[in-house]
Amino acid sequence: MTTVFKARIAAAVLAAATTFNVYATDITGAGSSFVYPVLSKWSGAYSTATGNRVNYQSIGSGGGIAQIKAATVEFGASDKPLSADELRKFGLGQFPIVIGGIVPVVNVPGVAPGALKFDGTTLARIFLGEIKTWNDPAIVALNSGVNLPDMKITVVHRSDGSGTTFNFTNYLSKVNNTWKTKVGEGTAVEWPAGVGGKGNEGVAAYVRQIRGGIGYVE
Structure with missing residues (x-):
């Protein structure tokens, strides 16, 4: 179906820089269901190239934001960006990874x-x-x-x-x-x-x- 409405969305990855370890064999993330298909492909390619595993849970942006704020995952993905105040408060950084509609x-x-x-x-x-x-x-x-x-x-x-x-x-x-x-x-x-x-x-x-x-x- 078609419609006159279409919104362009930039999905962002939220990460606490201090939590990453270059020697880790498991990287965990959670959040946006929109980015799951592409993150799944990227994760598979990364695993093949490095031997490191990426476990991403497609639980929705709200869940991803909650988990990265609680530091229970290494990264979160959200279609709604966090404010500058939230990023400072939780020691997070964010950057866009994909655009969709x-x-x-x-x-x-x-x-x-x-x-x-x-x-x-x-x-x-x-x-x-x-x-x-x-x-x-x-x-x-x-x-x-x-x-x-x-x-x-x-x-x-x-x-x-x-x-x-x-x-x-x-x-x-x-x-x-x-x-x-x-x-x-x-x-x-x-x-x-x-x-x-x-x-x-x-x-x-x-x-x-x-x-x-x-x-x-x-």
């Missing part, structure tokens, strides 16, 4: 991939639970010629602390005042509607399973 994903029977479009206001109203069916006039108006069914919309959101959620809700707050005042932005928010999935993979899996589902992934 957040897009809505849908499961609407009879609608071809790439056929469906949204604008920001309509997307926010869907995630607020104000727009409840796929043939709502607001969606129909943006999708001339698309046969939209009279089917319930099921919102799928992240259940874990997530940089993807932070960036998505930051966008919705900018384009819809109701969203800004009722929900706001954050790595975890009080969702007005829907079901939660863990990680990008969890959201994608739920959308695949639920007819009429819509979620957001990186």
Whole structure:
């Protein structure tokens, strides 16, 4: 599917410089599910080249930030950067490693991939639970010629602390005042509607399973 909304995201690695040991055989990290596929490939290549192992847990940006602050891992990965004050407080450094985009994903029977479009206001109203069916006039108006069914919309959101959620809700707050005042932005928010999935993979899996589902992934 396509949409007029697309956000470019820089995923950052957070590291405590004093915790690294060049002779270590195991390096542990945790955080963003968005970067897991590329970190998995990099880790495999690094292991092959050096014999050192990298164990990265895809637990969401919020979990990665919590673990690196607690010094239980050597590095964390987050789609939401830490502030300069947080970096100083915990003795951390951060730098970007990959750039990606957040897009809505849908499961609407009879609608071809790439056929469906949204604008920001309509997307926010869907995630607020104000727009409840796929043939709502607001969606129909943006999708001339698309046969939209009279089917319930099921919102799928992240259940874990997530940089993807932070960036998505930051966008919705900018384009819809109701969203800004009722929900706001954050790595975890009080969702007005829907079901939660863990990680990008969890959201994608739920959308695949639920007819009429819509979620957001990186």
